Amino acid sequence: VQLVESGGGLVEAGGSLRLSCVASGTIFSFNDVRWYRQAPGNQRELVAGITIIGRRNYADSVKGRFTISRDSAKNTVYLQMNSLKPEDTAVYYCNAHTSWGQGTQVTVSS
Secondary structure (H helix, E strand, O other): OOEEEEOOEEEEOOOOEEEEEEEOOOHHHOOOEEEEEEOOOOOOEEEEEEOOOOOEEEOOOOOOOEEEEEEHHHOEEEEEEOOOOHHHOEEEEEEEOOEEOOOEEEEEEO
C-alpha cells in the first residue's frame, strides 16, 4: 500500500495549511491513521491520530490548533493546521499499520 502526503509549504506564523494523505488502497478503513513530524535534529514525534471508529488524539503541543479527519470514500486522511508556529516546522509523515508516506515539508516563518 502506498501513502502519499501533500499540502505542505511555506507559511507565515499564524497561518494555516491542510495536509492530505491519500492511500492507494482501503488501508484507512481497517487501521488507525497517524500523522507524525520530524524536525532537523529531533526524533519523529506523534502529532495526531484517528482510530477506525473516529476517535481522535493529539499531542499537547497541537491541541486546539490541529484537526485530523478522514474521508473514507476518498481513502484520504487530512490534517488541518491552524495558528501555525515556527516550532511546527518539520517534515510531516502519514502512517497506517506498517505503511509510511514519503513526507511533506512544512515551514513556518516568524
